[in-house]
Amino acid sequence: MTEQSLDELGPVDYVVVEFPAGASNFTGEMASELLALVDSGTIRVIDILILTKDENGAVEAMELSDVGELGELEALEAQLAELLAEEDVEHLAAAMEPGSTAGVLIWENLWAAPFASAARRSGGQLIANGRIPIQAIIASIDADDALTTEGE
């Protein structure tokens, strides 16, 4: 990757989506929504893995191409970059419950790339980022409400 293209790279995120045993209901809806994000230029999918953890905690990883009929995801699969290494599998699977299956998705936030580039050109550097869980927002609201009630 050239220096210029590195400068234009958007932030890269990942999610691990777990499907507890017996809870999966794959209708193609997830694939459609993912492709919509790709087609709109919002994200670029970098890598996908499917993990399974048996009741004894043993983990297996599968490539997307090993899933079988990919349908709409076939074009996407051809563009994957295989960023994840074998040693990442155990680290990612640490969050999984025994008996579950999980999808790991790595993507570049194309929507954020122009802003990130502008920030870098302006002399800024990223020193922190993160995600605020909904539970933390609820806790904050509850605390706020409690203070309001006390003040009445």
Place this chain on the structure above:
Amino acid sequence: MPLRPARRGRVGVIRAPIAKTAVVAKAVTPGAAPVARTAVVAAAVKPGRRRRI
């Protein structure tokens, strides 16, 4: 693990075992109480809301 050979022997990008996050679905799943919760959270992040400091 039937991973492609290119994934073997490389340094990973996930540096340590990850912890399970709180299951957000339980906080926002439609139902009697959670629906109210969803509305409250939506109100908390609506445009124009100001902090009280």
